[in-house]
Amino acid sequence: MKSLHGRVAVVTGVSRPIGIGAAVAGRLHAMGATVFATGFTPHDAEMPWGVQPLGELPFEVHDHDLEDAATPGALIDEVVDQHGRLDIVAAVHARSSHHGLTDVTAEELDRCWAANVRSIVLLAQRFADAHEPAPVDQRAIGRMLWFTSGQHLQPMDGEIAYAVSKGALHQMTASIDRALSVHRIVANC
DSSP states (O other), X not given: OOTTTXXXXXXXXXXXXXXXXXXXXXXXXXXXXXXXXXXXHHHHXXXXXXXXXXXXXXXXXXXXXXXXXXXXXXXXXXXXXXXXOOOEEEEOXXXXXXXXXXXXXXXXXHHHHIIIIIHHHHHHXXXXXXXXXXXXXTTOOEEEEEOOOSTTTSOOTTOHHHHHHHHHHHHHXXXXXXXXXXXXXXXXX
C-alpha cells in the first residue's frame, strides 16, 4: 500500500508544468493520495511566463481565485463535498509582484496580501473545521504547508509586495501551527 493511500490532498498553485505546485501535486499522487489540484490562469496570463499547458496529468486541475476572500473556504468545502474528507492542504500558490519601493502601489500590496497571506489563514481556518482523521488510520494527523522564498536570507527590494507577504507567512507559522494542533493538524512553512 502506498503511504498516502486513502488520504485526500488539495494543492493550490498548480499552473505551470515546471512549477512547485505541479511537482507537489504529482508527488502526492505518486504516494497514493487523491489529489484535488487548482491554479489561477488569469494570474499566469498577466505574468511574463503566461499561461502554460500542463500536459497530461493523472488528476484534473481546477481554477480558483484565492485573492477573493470567499474562495479559500469554498475551496475546502468543494474538496470535502467531492471526496468526503480532506487530510492535506498544500498551499503552493503565490501572487508574484515585481515592484520596488518607489513604484509599488497600495492595490498591489493588497493583492499580494490577499493571495499570499490572507488566503492561507482562511484555508487553515476552514481546514480546521473540516478535518477528521483518515479512516485508514484514525491516529493520522492532518498536514498543512505553505511556501516562502528567500526574503529572510537576503533582500528582495525589487519585489516589495511579494517579499513582505512571504515574510508574513514565515512569521505566522508557529501561531497557525499551534492553533491547528488542537484539530490534529500539523502546519509547516
